[in-house]
Every structure is written in structure tokens, then in C-alpha cells.
Amino acid sequence: MTKPEHLTVISGVGQSDVGRRLFRDPLELTLDACVAAIEDAGLTTADIDGISTYPGPGGQPPGFSGAGAVEVHDALRLNLGWWSGGIERPSQLGAVVDACLAVAFGLARHVLCFRSVFEGSAQGQGGRAAVMPGGGSGRSVPRASGFQEWVLPFGAPSAAPWIALMAQRHFHEFGTTPEQLGQIAVNARRNAALNPQAIYTDTMTIDDYLASRVISSPLRLFDCDVPCDGGTAVIVSHVDTIPDLRKAPVRIEALGTALYGRPSWDQFDDLTTMGLRDAATQMWSRTDMKPSDVDVAEMYDGFSFIALCWLEAMGFCGKGEAGAFLEGGRNIAIDGGVLPLNTNGGQLSSGRLHGFGFMHEACVQLWGEGGARQVAGDPEVAVACAGGGPMGGAFLLTRSR
């Protein structure tokens, strides 16, 4: 029996303009990405019969969603066999997982998956506080409920201190150092300089990193990704449509969505790995491939520590050994590293496109379209994953042979 993953392929990817603050219509940015992906696949809007998106329309925090499924559906006058949009799923890339399920199930043949943000413009000149509850004043905020009941009363509305708590525990248990963690930020900046779409391209040394101000110990400013404006789209197609496509598609070898522990930022059993452990474990259980087969890794770095967690969760190094793996940064460098990481600059330096950027870049690398940042040697196998805390979604992708 054919593995369900093998019924699905990535046929095209697209991205809008990306910038720190573009002050553009977020629906327009979203559609720019969608049209680019459809054209990349060699398809037309008439071929698209499915939509999947994260997190769905509008709402809080400001700029978090550029458009929902319904807006894009109507803007492109699509005829859909299946559609879905929502936030409760195994990471942002859970939207792509759902598309794979719909295609494998026969509900659609070409699913347009997208994620767009305008957090940079929404923030304006007000800084991060401007997108916190109550616009930083907190005064007009209603009472805290849901998960917020357990963090807002304690002055922690941002994921930065939540992730910092996990990083501190990792440092404590395994002796991980700021110099080791900082290599993820330094590597991202080095790669961003090779990416024309990147936001921050000035050289950053490890000393620059260590000199950046502490946000919430042990996390510094350069451990936090950069809010931006932009959209990313990915087309998931049925394997039977390959003759209709413009280019040989990226194959999906395995995916992972598991969350075996509690869905909680503070009650999860092991704060040093979080839900990423489960998504990665499930992904590897669905393939004969091994971590050593992976040529390039595009792994969520909303905070640098999350990418460190993914290194361990994916088995690219042992549990607790990511610090040693990152020492000096050579292992993750595009130029000769054993595992080139976040080759487009990640969210840390190329902007918080929120999960979808990793899928986009993994496909770009497998298609050999990376330009100055292309990993040498025609990479054949890539990991793309997203999510942090109690949620993770993971893809193992391969180049068509």
C-alpha cells in the first residue's frame, strides 16, 4: 500500500514582497504570494480546488493574520472541493498537513496553502508593547481567561519570557551557554546577507550578539525574531497531477504532528524539549530515512532557542547536546556545515513569516533555486518544521529523482 505522504507533492511556492513595515494592504500581500505559488506550479486559479490556511481571519494580536480562507477564496473566485482555516493545529504548518490529508483523501487535487502577516506595520513605531494586550497600557484590557489566565496576571503576555523559561532550564540541565545559543542568530544573519528578501543583513558577530540587550534571561534581543509584513504560499498537489506541473515537484517523504504530552506551556512534562520532540519522533517513525540523510534543515526560529530544541528533537544531535553541536557555528553553516540551517536567514533575520517561510525555503533549496545562498551539492533531502512550545509540525521533503 502506498504511504499517504507519497500521494502528495509540493508543486509550487510563492512569496510576496517582505519588509519590516510595508504599509500595504495585507490581502494584497497574501494574494501576491498565492498567485506567485500558483504560477510557480504552472497552474491557474481554475486548477486550485482547495484552500488551507493558518490562523484564519483577523483578530488578535494586531497584524497576526493578513487574510483568511474566505477572503482568498472569493478574491480569486475559486471553486473548492475542500477548504479549512484555523489556529488550533500542530503549528502553522499544520495547515499544510491538512492540505496533504485532503489531497490524499481525494477531496482536492491542488490545495493553496498560505500564511500572511503584517505585524511590522501593525506595530508601527510603538514597539512590541504596541501589539501586547491593551496596546502596552494594559488599562483597557478585559480580564484574562483561557491560557492567559495563567500568565497575564504575572506580567508575561509575550512568548519571549515563556520560551526564556524553557531555555533557562536547558542551560541548567545541560550546561548550554549563551555563546552556543548565539550561533543560531549569527548563522541566520550570515545567511540573510545572501538572501535578497532578507530584512537584517548587517554583519553580526558573536560579540555583537552577546552585547545585545537582555529581553528575558537568557534570551537577548537577537534571540527574538523580527516582526514583518509579507505572505508565503505553498501548493500541495496530488501525485497524479505531476504531468500537469511546470517542474518536477518536491516529494513529501514523511510528516509529523504528534503531541503526546499536555498542551501547555508550563505543565508539559519536559520543558527542555516541548512538543517538538513528539512531532519529530512521529515523522521519523513514518520513514526509513535517518537524520544523517538530511542535507539542509529549515527549522522554526521564532526564538533562537526553539531552533536549538528542534536540533535535538530531530535527532541531529543527542538530547542535551545541541550546545556542543552549535559550538563555533561550523556545523550549521551553509558553507561546508554538516547541516546547513535556516539558509534564508530564518525569522531571526529575514522576518517573522511565521512558519511558512521554512517550508518555502526547504523547497527552494531542493529545487536548486537558492541563488547565492544555495547549499552546494544538489541537496536531496530537507527538513521543514514549525512551531514551538506545546506544538510542532514537521515535514521530511525530498527532491524528485
Add this chain to the structure above:
Amino acid sequence: MSDAPFRILPEITDRNRPFWTAGRDGVLRFQRCQQCGYWIHPHGPMCPQCLAKDIAYEAVSGRATVHTFTVNEQAWMPVPELPFVLAIVAFPEQDGLRLTTVITGCAVDDVFIGMPVTVAFEAHEDEEIWLPMFTPEVAR
């Protein structure tokens, strides 16, 4: 008029009221299954272990250890002190029973993982809410 510092306070419901008002008499309380003894946090309508609905709030010792912490320097929202120590504390009553909280009553640099702490409520009496903060045990 209360001199309580500004906080975004929890929305109080019949289910969580005993937790957020526990500080009135200085005793921390969590939900506990009356059938199997499992401590339930966050609160819920049913025991996640044995699915019984026979649940009541019971006192814990109020002692905990710092499982992890962060010195938060960034002003995300109005807070009484900056920097402050945000922590996850673990309770001896049950493996994995934890609370995200603020460590008070010591210098931010004095907090360490494994530090014994004890509950020290921040009263918001006008709102009938007591926030369970924690302070080093030796400092009391």
C-alpha cells in the same frame, strides 16, 4: 482604596474562584479529585485521571521549588517592578504540578533553579483576588 499594583486580573468564574480567592486566608488551594486524589491544574470540571466529577479545592503546603525562571527586562505591559523574576514553580504534592508565577522578596540575581520558595499572596482586595506570588523560604 486599595494600593494593589496594576495587574491584568483573571476573569473569575464559579470554577476558578476558590483558587484566586485562596489568599484571603493565606492558604494556596488547588482542585483535587475526591475519588483518586489527583491534583488538577488548571482547574476543570472533571478529573483527567479517573474522569470523576467529584472535585473540591484543597489546601497545599504552599511550599514549592523553582523549576525554572527568567529575569524579564522588557516592559511588555505595566508591572510593579522591572526587571522582575518570572518563574515556574513545582509543588511537592504531585510530580508535574506547577504554577507560573513571580518571585518576590529577593534580588533578581538571587533566584536559582531548585530554590525553595513559599507562597506570598499579592492582594487585590477591591477585586477579591489574591495572586499567588512566591518568595524565598529563608527570607520569611
